Amino acid sequence: MLKKTILKLSVCVLFVFIQAAAAAQPDQGGDAAGMSPEGSGEVVAQLQKQALSSGLAWQLLSDLTSEVGPRMAGSEADARAVKWAVDRLKTLGFDRVWTEPVRFPRWVRRHESAEVQSPHPQRLAVTALGGSPGTNGPLEGRVVQFDSLAALEAAPPEQVAGKIVFLSQRMLRTRDGAGYPETVPIRTRGPFVAASKGALALLIRSVGTDSNRLPHTGNISRTETGNPAPAAALSNPDADNLMLMLGRDDPVVVRLDLDVGLDGEATSYNVIGEFDGREKDGRFVLLGAHLDSWDPGTGAIDDGAGVAIVTAAARLAAGLAERPRHGIRVVLYANEEGGSYGGRAYAERHAQEVDKHLLGAESDLGADRIYAFRSAVLPAAGPVMDGLAKDLANLGIERDPSGAPFGGADVGQMGKLGMAMVDLEQDASGYFDLHHTANDTLDKVDPESLRQNLAAWVTLVYLAANSNVAFGPLPAAPQP
Numbered sequence: 383m384l385k386k387t388i389l390k391l392s393v394c395v396l397f398v399f400i401q402a403a404a405a406a407q408p409d410q411g412g413d414a415a416g417m418s419p420e421g422s423g424e425v426v427a428q429l430q431k432q433a434l435s436s437g438l439a440w441q442l443l444s445d446l447t448s449e450v451g452p453r454m455a456g457s458e459a460d461a462r463a464v465k466w467a468v469d470r471l472k473t474l475g476f477d478r479v480w481t482e483p484v485r486f487p488r489w490v491r492r493h494e495s496a497e498v499q500s501p502h503p504q505r506l507a508v509t510a511l512g513g514s515p516g517t518n519g520p521l522e523g524r525v526v527q528f529d530s531l532a533a534l535e536a537a538p539p540e541q542v543a544g545k546i547v548f549l550s551q552r553m554l555r556t557r558d559g560a561g562y563p564e565t566v567p568i569r570t571r572g573p574f575v576a577a578s579k580g581a582l583a584l585l586i587r588s589v590g591t592d593s594n595r596l597p598h599t600g601n602i603s604r605t606e607t608g609n610p611a612p613a614a615a616l617s618n619p620d621a622d623n624l625m626l627m628l629g630r631d632d633p634v635v636v637r638l639d640l641d642v643g644l645d646g647e648a649t650s651y652n653v654i655g656e657f658d659g660r661e662k663d664g665r666f667v668l669l670g671a672h673l674d675s676w677d678p679g680t681g682a683i684d685d686g687a688g689v690a691i692v693t694a695a696a697r698l699a700a701g702l703a704e705r706p707r708h709g710i711r712v713v714l715y716a717n718e719e720g721g722s723y724g725g726r727a728y729a730e731r732h733a734q735e736v737d738k739h740l741l742g743a744e745s746d747l748g749a750d751r752i753y754a755f756r757s758a759v760l761p762a763a764g765p766v767m768d769g770l771a772k773d774l775a776n777l778g779i780e781r782d783p784s785g786a787p788f789g790g791a792d793v794g795q796m797g798k799l800g801m802a803m804v805d806l807e808q809d810a811s812g813y814f815d816l817h818h819t820a821n822d823t824l825d826k827v828d829p830e831s832l833r834q835n836l837a838a839w840v841t842l843v844y845l846a847a848n849s850n851v852a853f854g855p856l857p858a859a860p861q862p
């Protein structure tokens with residue numbers, strides 16, 4: 383038994399040795415050239431060290447939040463953000479910088495207010511949901527509460543018709559952000575379900591984990607059919623207060639005034655910057671983040687941080703004395719918040735070029751530390767992922783075996799066409815305290831965490847861009 387184990391062990395050791403030896407052959411066009419399971423040694427160590435002391439991501443983020451600030455898609459500030467990004471990528475020395483137009487319905491927010499009329503008059507902290515129609519002047523209605531979207535869906539229309547529906551479901555805090563997809567249908571689908579039952583309007587508890595008196599905005603569904611009810615989110619404490627009133631008095635009447643709505647069409651731009659690789663073969667690693675933001679904050683964590691991280695990572699990796707083998711393309715997407723318009727436009731335009739996209743990754747979950755990564759690549763690229771695991775372990779990042787990467791709302795659109803993807807997973811425990819609120823500002827970003835992100839990203843970018851193995855294309859996922 384012991385003998386057998388030793389034999390097995392030595393076979394295993396031998397196998398590892400062969401793998402490592404093959405990987406150590408420089409540039410022979412073999413499977414794992416430049417990509418040893420030992421990691422890429424000194425170059426990666428140098429890049430990580432540089433990233434951990436770099437001020438570049440912070441500089442970009444503080445410039446974007448101060449020089450542009452809130453930049454809702456289709457607004458005047460969005461146009462300034464596009465110009466800012468083009469100028470900045472040029473200044474950073476990208477070999478090519480260009481824009482690609484993205485068209486979408488423009489939504490505008492002019493005024494929003496809500497107050498309890500009776501029995502205990504007081505104002506409520508409220509914000510309209512993106513894509514919501516206005517109320518056409520103030521409307522008043524009796525509030526009917528449901529603790530989930532399923533409960534509203536099950537309710538007979540006569541319980542809802544002519545009333546203001548209040549969905550009180552609370553989002554749970556988790557490290558991986560899983561509470562968000564569980565709860566967000568109250569925001570995306572709620573307005574359509576409420577309207578289908580004849581509701582006057584919809585109020586939701588903010589999809590957020592904080593207890594600040596700041597409501598969280600965010601979009602209603604773009605794909606749901608039918609007309610949505612006018613819809614707005616209450617801050618968590620205001621939702622609590624409304625529940626207290628409903629628990630002791632009936633009826634509770636609220637007055638809601640939303641002067642918001644669709645306002646024609648707008649064009650914004652995906653801003654794209656590319657560094658050539660030393661082989662100039664037209665193939666590249668795709669890094670994405672979105673340039674637009676919601677309007678209450680300055681879009682620091684969503685997604686200024688992502689813009690800063692991926693831009694700085696590309697710059698650092700391309701700044702090596704010897705460029706990585708393949709190119710690095712950064713796409714700063716237009717109008718993610720309104721429904722991934724930039725990501726979908728990019729995937730449509732570049733659908734025939736999936737094979738040029740070696741690997742894609744997106745940064746759009748704030749600025750906290752990365753704790754894990756997961757990947758979907760061809761088996762031949764397994765050793766590169768082993769090398770990545772080893773190099774990321776230096777930064778406290780583990781391998782997440784939980785399944786296929788998400789790829790992000792924008793970059794994931796190319797993933798649907800078969801592009802290989804890696805998720806660098808950020809700690810989202812605190813993200814949904816700030817997300818889509820007036821509290822999404824620069825002071826919430828920890829510079830040290832931002833540098834840890836940069837170090838992880840530059841590791842991924844270098845290993846992927848310098849590899850000569852095929853990460854994809856993978857069999858394309860079924861289209862929704």
Ligand SMILES: [Zn+2]
Nearest residue numbers: 672684685746
């Ligand atoms: Zn975002």
